[in-house]
Amino acid sequence: MNQLLPTTLVGSYAMPEWLIDRARLADRFPPRVRAQELWRVPPERLEEAQDDATLMAIHEQERAGLDIITDGEMRRESYSNRFATALEGVDMDNHGTALDRSGHPNPVPRVVGRIRRTRPVQVRDIEFLRRHTSKPIKITVPGAFTMAQQAQNDFYPTMREMALDYAAAVNEEIRDLFAAGADIVQIDEPYMQARPDQAREFGVEVVDRALDGIAGETALHICFGYAAIIHGDRPKGYDFLPELAASSVRQVSVETAQPRLDPAELEPLRDKRIMVGVIDLNDPAVETPEVVADRIRRAMTRVPAERIIVAPDCGLKYLPRDTAFAKMKAMVDGAAIVRAEVGG
Incomplete structure (x- = not known):
């Protein structure tokens, strides 16, 4: 954890074709409700298959040389639906509708009562990851603000109250x-x-409620959406980023590669650790290590090296596995170039 310019994934790794129907997965927005039809493995064998895919994801990250390992999110149809649909207060039989970030209606959880967590959802996931790697580990959870936006509210007086629950x-x-x-x-x-x-209006308040009393190392990922789903050019800057400087989160993950982000946008967050996205997921070509190194150097013009974590722009979920591994390896090698230059 004390490595200079440590490398990690934002969360997800490329899902294998034998586990999930990748064509159907990529042909839709990430599901907000359960989408069991995407899995290629029968329900009675699914957990075992997801465990095997997780072992693959761990092995690939270690083989590439990543410093911080995730479980690759192999048990999820999307980054948010597995957790969001495990909560009390959601009608699982009658879905609602909400607009996705492209403005299209999407089936979503319909909130009909108070949102409560009645059981751990991802504890087995982190225990499995901990057993199978000796490296530092990270796991992701969907944020409360985002889950509230991805729900139909038929219970709460205001969106803010729902988001706080x-x-x-x-x-x-x-x-x-x-x-x-x-x-x-x-x-x-x-x-x-x-x-x-x-x-x-209430985003930072919601983040701080989620982190209230938490002593461990926490991160927040904010992005423009999966490049495989949200097509076209990225905005050149963030509409909501400097505001996170006031939050209690310790790390912030920022896309810089595909949008060619002006590194000046990172400066308000310089007191936090910043996961700098250096892998462009919209470009099927694999970056060279020197391209990655240049992207890290650009960030270092505004953020001290000791506060930078090297990562892809977003999750690798939709990439072909060979491309995902090659980009991940280029990221590790690019970080090593800059590390050697600064004496880390």
């Missing part, structure tokens, strides 16, 4: 994940960029 559920999960061996827990909050006006 989601945050209480996330807080309970994070506590259990650290107790089960997590070194870092990351909250995924892409909708803070997608819905910046509401994020400015």
